[in-house]
Amino acid sequence: MKTKQFGFTALELVTYIAVLALLATVTMQWIVTTQVHITKQARTSCAFSNVCAAWDVLIRDLQQAPRQRTQWKQCVAGSYIWTTKQGDIGWTCTKEGLIRSQGTYNTKNKNWTSQEQALVTQSVTQCSLELIEQGGVVEAVAATLHARLEQEAYKQTRTIALQSGTLL
Numbered sequence: 516m517k518t519k520q521f522g523f524t525a526l527e528l529v530t531y532i533a534v535l536a537l538l539a540t541v542t543m544q545w546i547v548t549t550q551v552h553i554t555k556q557a558r559t560s561c562a563f564s565n566v567c568a569a570w571d572v573l574i575r576d577l578q579q580a581p582r583q584r585t586q587w588k589q590c591v592a593g594s595y596i597w598t599t600k601q602g603d604i605g606w607t608c609t610k611e612g613l614i615r616s617q618g619t620y621n622t623k624n625k626n627w628t629s630q631e632q633a634l635v636t637q638s639v640t641q642c643s644l645e646l647i648e649q650g651g652v653v654e655a656v657a658a659t660l661h662a663r664l665e666q667e668a669y670k671q672t673r674t675i676a677l678q679s680g681t682l683l
Contacts, residue, residue: 558665572615593608642661654676
């Protein structure tokens with residue numbers, strides 16, 4: 516007479532555990548890969564948002580910029596300073612990022628005597644402003660921002676007309 520056996524054999528149990536371990540490993544690899552991808556996209560999106568915010572502040576400042584070339588105190592690669600009704604405005608691109616300064620700039624000593632500084636964004640690696648002049652009057656400014664968004668380079672140029680403060 517045969518007796519009925521209930522349960523699993525050791526071989527069946529080891530096989531089930533091995534299959535479950537394999538499924539768990541594959542699932543964890545997929546989760547980690549997805550998390551890395553999502554984190555990279557989030558950092559890129561955040562950096563791009565910061566560059567857009569920098570554009571907004573820069574355009575607002577340029578719309579207040581003077582039309583007379585003599586009121587532009589400094590225009591060298593990466594550093595631009597001009598006079599407005601609220602004081603002097605300066606934009607500088609450093610290794611830390613894009614910095615906006617406001618206060619009083621001494622052209623003789625080439626330094627700020629009073630200054631408030633703010634790091635606008637760390638994503639911008641280069642900033643250039645090209646004054647479009649006619650007879651000593653600045654008609655417009657072509658602004659270019661270069662940024663590094665994760666592994667991708669970003670470059671955009673916008674032209675701002677000073678007479679009406681509009682974006683061309």
